[in-house]
Amino acid sequence: MKWYGASQRRGTLSRLAPDGKDVKAVTLYTHTFFLIEDGRSDEQKQPHYTAVGATPEEAEAMAFAVYQRAMDCNHAMQQKGPMLIECSHCGIQRRVLLPPAPPVAVTRKAERRFFNLF
Numbered sequence: 001m002k003w004y005g006a007s008q009r010r011g012t013l014s015r016l017a018p019d020g021k022d023v024k025a026v027t028l029y030t031h032t033f034f035l036i037e038d039g040r041s042d043e044q045k046q047p048h049y050t051a052v053g054a055t056p057e058e059a060e061a062m063a064f065a066v067y068q069r070a071m072d073c074n075h076a077m078q079q080k081g082p083m084l085i086e087c088s089h090c091g092i093q094r095r096v097l098l099p100p101a102p103p104v105a106v107t108r109k110a111e112r113r114f115f116n117l118f
């Protein structure tokens with residue numbers, strides 16, 4: 001697989017999976033790629049994607065499929081979390097630093113009025 005303009009990182013994580021009546025720890029493999037933009041060195045701010053697979057090869061293949069899609073994508077980034085946006089087409093993610101939230105207007109619950117019916 002040829003990765004151009006992307007740095008990669010492999011890792012593992014363990015999850016608990018059912019094993020009969022028990023649970024067992026299963027090791028999964030992650031493959032993360034970061035698209036390098038403007039020579040920025042801060043990986044945390046670059047578009048990235050992490051695939052998880054049962055083997056390192058599977059994780060890399062999944063990540064590579066997203067990478068290929070991302071290359072041809074006119075990203076439509078949508079808010080995914082407080083500090084995360086995600087492309088709804090290819091699935092690539094990017095961390096964002098949001099400006100401080102404006103003060104939330106405190107809305108009072110509408111007061112209930114009780115009328116006596118005659």
Ligand SMILES: [Zn+2]
Pocket residue numbers: 070073074075076087088089090091092
């Ligand atoms: Zn995209």
